[in-house]
Amino acid sequence: MSLNKDAIFKALADSTRRLILDELSERNEMTLYELTARLIMKHNLSISRQAIAKHLTTLENAELIKSKKKGKYRVIVFNNQPLKNLLKGWIE
């Protein structure tokens, strides 16, 4: 659990990654293309696809996102369970 905690805080420490979670929490699921388009066109970030992929790996390591296969394409899904578990001890 403590390892996972570190991974979560590491994932949340970056503003781009928090923005990715903001965008993902708006929709249940999103293709990588849609997420990229939102970051670049909606938020005017100058970010490469490779950089986004790296951020997603960090988020995936913290189990904050999951990638699901949907027929011929993949979608990214926000998983907020680790956050709930993390805060439970402090908030309740």
Add this chain to the structure above:
Amino acid sequence: MKIIVTSIFVQDQEKALKFYSEKLGFVKKEDVPTGEYRWLTLVSPDEQDGTELLLEPNAHPAAKEYQKKLFAEGIPVTMFGVEDIHEEYKQLMEKGVKFTMEPTRMGELTIAVLDDTCGNLIQLIEK
């Protein structure tokens, strides 16, 4: 110099012709047998002398690979302009067209992405 034709790879020309004419409303312009395949183009009903869309067979393995990899990440192969994207989305949904991205405001534009059932994703744009 003018852009007279733009092409899109399809798995099956006949199936693609049906989708692009019946679902998206384009009009068949040229249909010439060329050996195993056809030189098959469509135009927009609003611009029948405009740029033609060529439905090109994806027989080459590289074409199939290109389609598969872009599709997996949700990347569209081309884009079409529409007057009213929300109206278009509604009508296409009623015709059973599947979208991987519903109309989404992106700064100055609103975009949506649909599945052409022939191996491609197509982006619609309302400026």
